[in-house]
Amino acid sequence: MKQxxxxxxxxxWALAAPQLIVLFLFxxxxxxxxxFWAFHLEQPFGGGSQFVGLQNFRRVLGSAxxxxxxxxxxxxxxxxxxxxILAALILALAAxxxxxxxxxxxxxxxxxxxxxxASIGVVFVFILNPYLGILAxxxxxxxxxxxxxxxxxxxxxxxxxxxxxxxxxxxxxILLAGLQAIPQELHKAGAMDGAGPWRxxxxxxxxxxxxxxxxxxxxxxxDSLSGSFGLxxxxxxxxxxxxxxxxxYKIYADGFKAYDLSGAATQTVILMALVACVTGLQYVFxxxxxxxxx
Amino acid sequence: MLKTTALSxxxxxxxxxxxxxxxxxxxxxxxxxxxxxxxCAAFNEAQDDHRVTCIGQGGYExxxxxxxxxxRSGQHPALIQFFDAGTLDLMLSGAVMPVAEFAPDADWDGxxxxxxxxxxxxxxxxxxxxxxxxxxxxxGNRALLAKAGIEALPQSWEGVAEAARAxxxxxxxxxxxxxxxxxxxxxxxxxxxxLPVATRNNGYGGLDAEYVFNQGPVAQHxxxxxxxxxxxxxxxxxxxxAGNYATAFNTGECAMMEGSTGSYGxxxxxxxxxxxxxxxxxxxxxxxxxxxxxxxxxxVMKGHSxxxxxxxxxxxxxxxxxxxQIEFTRATGYVPVTESALAALQASPEAASLEFATAGVGVDxxxxxxxxxxxxxxxxxxxxxxxxxxxxxxxxxxGGQSMQAALDNAAACGNALLRRFEQTYQGVALP
Numbered sequence: 121m122k123q124x125x126x127x128x129x130x131x132x133w134a135l136a137a138p139q140l141i142v143l144f145l146f147x148x149x150x151x152x153x154x155x156f157w158a159f160h161l162e163q164p165f166g167g168g169s170q171f172v173g174l175q176n177f178r179r180v181l182g183s184a185x186x187x188x189x190x191x192x193x194x195x196x197x198x199x200x201x202x203x204x205i206l207a208a209l210i211l212a213l214a215a216x217x218x219x220x221x222x223x224x225x226x227x228x229x230x231x232x233x234x235x236x237x238a239s240i241g242v243v244f245v246f247i248l249n250p251y252l253g254i255l256a257x258x259x260x261x262x263x264x265x266x267x268x269x270x271x272x273x274x275x276x277x278x279x280x281x282x283x284x285x286x287x288x289x290x291x292x293x294i295l296l297a298g299l300q301a302i303p304q305e306l307h308k309a310g311a312m313d314g315a316g317p318w319r320x321x322x323x324x325x326x327x328x329x330x331x332x333x334x335x336x337x338x339x340x341x342x343d344s345l346s347g348s349f350g351l352x353x354x355x356x357x358x359x360x361x362x363x364x365x366x367x368x369y370k371i372y373a374d375g376f377k378a379y380d381l382s383g384a385a386t387q388t389v390i391l392m393a394l395v396a397c398v399t400g401l402q403y404v405f406x407x408x409x410x411x412x413x414x
Numbered sequence: 415m416l417k418t419t420a421l422s423x424x425x426x427x428x429x430x431x432x433x434x435x436x437x438x439x440x441x442x443x444x445x446x447x448x449x450x451x452x453x454c455a456a457f458n459e460a461q462d463d464h465r466v467t468c469i470g471q472g473g474y475e476x477x478x479x480x481x482x483x484x485x486r487s488g489q490h491p492a493l494i495q496f497f498d499a500g501t502l503d504l505m506l507s508g509a510v511m512p513v514a515e516f517a518p519d520a521d522w523d524g525x526x527x528x529x530x531x532x533x534x535x536x537x538x539x540x541x542x543x544x545x546x547x548x549x550x551x552x553x554g555n556r557a558l559l560a561k562a563g564i565e566a567l568p569q570s571w572e573g574v575a576e577a578a579r580a581x582x583x584x585x586x587x588x589x590x591x592x593x594x595x596x597x598x599x600x601x602x603x604x605x606x607x608x609l610p611v612a613t614r615n616n617g618y619g620g621l622d623a624e625y626v627f628n629q630g631p632v633a634q635h636x637x638x639x640x641x642x643x644x645x646x647x648x649x650x651x652x653x654x655x656a657g658n659y660a661t662a663f664n665t666g667e668c669a670m671m672e673g674s675t676g677s678y679g680x681x682x683x684x685x686x687x688x689x690x691x692x693x694x695x696x697x698x699x700x701x702x703x704x705x706x707x708x709x710x711x712x713x714v715m716k717g718h719s720x721x722x723x724x725x726x727x728x729x730x731x732x733x734x735x736x737x738x739q740i741e742f743t744r745a746t747g748y749v750p751v752t753e754s755a756l757a758a759l760q761a762s763p764e765a766a767s768l769e770f771a772t773a774g775v776g777v778d779x780x781x782x783x784x785x786x787x788x789x790x791x792x793x794x795x796x797x798x799x800x801x802x803x804x805x806x807x808x809x810x811x812x813g814g815q816s817m818q819a820a821l822d823n824a825a826a827c828g829n830a831l832l833r834r835f836e837q838t839y840q841g842v843a844l845p
Contacts, residue, residue: 161838165507166486170840179834185802185827251655269652270812360652361809376479378798379503380834 151392157385164379176386185362186370186387190394193367196279196348197398201340204284208291208336213321215292216299226296233289237282237347241354244282268356272363275356279364282351287343291336298332299325330410338402345395367391434725435465436718437491439481441474441710445679446546449745457732464725466493474500474710475797485509485715492718492726495545497710498532499597499796502617505541506794506839510713514539517727520734521752528704528780529751532790533711535845536618542711543730544751546742548676549705549776550602554690558586558669567670567692571635574670574695578647581669591659591668592639593651594811596803598672599639601706604632605788606696606779608703612832617792621836621844625828628821631697640810640817650811674708675772679747682768691771693779704782706790709748744769749776792844794835799828 126132158176160169180186215225232240247253248268255266268274302325310320326333349368352358358365358373365373367387375384440450447470454468471477474497484490485507496504504510512535514522522530522540529544554567559577562584568574578589592598604611609632614623627633642648654662663671664684672694673681681689696702712733714726732738739755740762742748749772750756756777759765765774793799803824810820 161834163507163838164482164503165509167506167508167842172837179830183827183830249657251657267652269657270650359805359808360812361814362805365805373801374798377475377801378795379478379482380795380798382838 154385154388154392157382158389160382162381162385164381172382176382177390180383180386180390185365188362189365189367189370190390192364193345193391193394196366197341197344199276200280200283200287200344200348201337203280204287205291205333205336205340207284208288209295209333211288212292212295212299213325215296229292230289232286235286237286237350238354240282240286241351244278244285245355248278248281270360272360275360275364279348279351279355282355283344283348286351287340291340294332294336295329298329302328327411331412334402334406334410337406338399341402342395342399345391345398367394434463434719434721435467436493436722436725436729438466438468438493438495438712438729439471439477439491440468440495441471441477441497442495442546443470443472446676446746446748449742452745453733453738453742456738457729460732461728464728466725466729481509481715485717488717490715490717492715492722493712493729494715495710495712496542498706498708499791499800501533501541501790502792502794502796502835504713505535505845506842508716508842510541510715512539512541512845513543513712513714513730514541516714516723517730520731521754524752524754526751526753526756526777526780527784529707531704531784531788532707536792537845539845541845542713543734544707544711545733546676546709546746546748547707547751547780548674548709548748549707549780550598550606550672550694551675551678551772551775551779552692552694553663553671553673553677553681554692555663555666555669555685556688556690558666559690561586562669567690569692569695571638571695571697575638575642575647577670578642582646586669588649588654588662588668589647590642590670591649591651591654591662592672593659594639594804594807596800597708599636599807600627600632600803601791602672602694603635605706605790606694606703606782607631607700608785608788610787611791612793612828615786615789615792617794617832618786618789621794621832621839623793623832625825625832628818628825631700633818633821635697636807636810636821637817643811675749675776676709676747678772682771687768691775693775702782703788704784705779706788707751707780743773747772749773749780793828793832794839795831799824799831802827802831 157169159171159173161172161176162169211225211229215222215229248255250256250259250267250269258265259267266274268278306324307320310324315323346368348366349372352364352366352369356364358369368391371384371387371391374380374387438454440447442450450468454466458465469491471480477494478496478500481490481494490509525540525544528549529547530540533542533544534540552567558581559567562577562580564577564580568577574590581589601611604627609630610616611627611632612623612625614620617623639648643650649662649668651657651659654667656662656665656667659668659671660673660677660680662668663673664681666685678689678691693702694705712730714723734752736752736755736758739750739752740759743750743759750759756773759770759773764770806820806824807817809815810817
């Protein structure tokens with residue numbers, strides 16, 4: 121490969137400048153501002169802000185509402201990413217087999233990716249409406265057996281259903297690509313040695329799929345922490361009784377609906393730290409198990 | 415002296431002619447938006463000096479969010495409509511100027527009591543111009559009530575409970591519906607019973623107010639609502655097939671509701687003359703006080719040129735006219751907000767027509783005798799408090815905690831908000 125040599129020291133910076141400026145303006149500057157506001161009490165209309173040290177953090181960390189929101193966020197992280205990855209893995213394994221419908225399925229399973237999560241939320245609220253949706257007949261038989269508007273457990277189920285549906289395509293395509301890249305010889309050799317499909321799944325496919333699984337887990341977990349906003353805003357608005365008030369939604373509500381810029385910024389900083397921690401831990405503990413060599 | 419001032423004013427306005435194009439931001443959608451756009455068009459039609467461009471923001475809260483962002487970057491409009499709960503946040507924001515100082519010649523004393531007191535300073539000077547005013551009234555569905563042999567809408571809560579039992583016995587599944595929003599079940603309830611939501615006359619006396627609704631008759635009423643819901647007499651949004659209290663009433667699912675005068679248009683369109691309205695019920699043994707004005711008012715934002723402000727004054731004058739208010743009432747169901755507009759409406763042959771049905775009951779309710787606790791709500795971060803109140807009481811209604819615990823939690827969180835508000839605006843005097 122031929123290497124380019126820049127004689128001027130400024131030229132590489134100049135070439136990178138547009139990207140760096142955009143990154144700074146839309147990524148680093150807001151983060152810096154969030155840190156600034158987290159240590160200040162900020163008047164909504166910008167009349168003045170005063171330095172208050174760690175007071176905002178003490179207030180946020182001392183409120184029961186924050187902890188229940190953080191708990192719900194972690195629960196959602198585990199269950200939402202777990203359920204969507206598992207579903208995508210099962211579908212990818214099925215689509216990888218030489219079944220008749222595989223080519224169609226590989227195409228069809230990607231479609232939900234084209235639908236915005238807000239639209240998915242609106243549609244699922246209607247599908248799961250306790251009086252008009254597909255489960256309404258159950259309510260006619262046993263009144264009150266399904267009501268995601270008042271029953272927190274039902275609300276969570278509704279949220280997961282919508283999330284799995286919207287999260288499948290991304291994991292599906294990465295996992296399927298990983299499966300397809302596994303050489304056929306390994307399957308054939310395994311089969312000749314008498315390994316059935318389950319055995320080959322355990323000993324050949326899953327171990328060789330770990331790089332893709334790792335990518336999917338890291339991205340899905342990070343996304344479940346910050347990407348649930350569209351679903352929550354359209355489906356539950358944090359209800360009933362704050363049961364689905366995940367941190368991303370609480371930050372929006374506190375900052376934009378309640379003009380609590382300092383509190384919202386403080387929680388943003390905490391959420392950022394959480395995402396960084398979770399991702400870091402995954403690299404430390406999970407990546408060890410990944411086999412990149414084939 | 416007077417002559418020269420008049421002359422210089424004339425010269426000023428002549429100089430300003432054609433120079434001033436101002437923006438007015440509002441939050442209403444639907445019929446309210448159409449009526450506001452009609453008023454803007456009428457103003458632009460009526461004179462050549464100024465032009466107002468009226469821009470819908472898609473909601474009160476969105477409007478406030480955009481105004482905050484716009485003000486911080488210097489792109490804000492001269493006039494903006496804000497809703498009731500944001501009153502104190504705006505008064506202390508430093509971004510607005512008191513309308514009574516902005517246009518000292520207008521007849522600010524002509525506003526009806528309930529409309530004035532909500533938007534005036536503790537000293538009694540109006541800070542914003544009341545615009546689309548509504549208040550809480552009581553709705554009944556004549557046909558459903560007749561099923562249970564009820565002739566007239568009950569005027570007391572005891573009567574409502576009794577009527578609800580009769581309705582349930584007569585096979586009406588949803589006797590009374592509410593969404594449990596604090597504007598309906600807390601603020602309007604406390605005001606018309608003359609009871610405080612918070613100390614210091616709901617904050618009119620200073621930023622050091624504390625919530626006290628979690629004790630006494632207000633707490634008892636919310637406990638009653640929860641008990642009545644357990645008995646199947648009261649339904650919440652989530653309990654109805656429609657999923658929304660007003661829709662549930664309009665579709666004939668529910669027989670009675672507490673709602674804004676602004677809901678009348680839709681109710682009448684859906685149910686016709688089956689709709690009955692009256693003042694909201696009070697408990698026996700209480701003297702009736704005024705209800706609070708809901709809806710929104712128009713605020714003048716700082717940082718514009720004198721020419722812009724001339725246009726703003728002209729537009730505010732225009733909206734205050736009796737004919738404009740009556741037209742707005744006709745189109746929306748909001749109530750007239752000045753005594754003269756009300757008198758003009760009552761004197762007109764149209765007064766009895768159904769379009770104006772809420773004006774009588776609504777203004778009557780707003781004009782009941784007041785006390786220091788029925789002036790309004792002057793509490794910081796109040797929009798956030800409303801969300802907390804909803805969340806906590808929802809938990810109580812669905813059985814997660816007792817109503818008393820919910821109210822105690824809401825009061826404690828609310829007090830923390832008030833203290834933080836006090837600290838955020840340290841050194842700013844309450845106007």
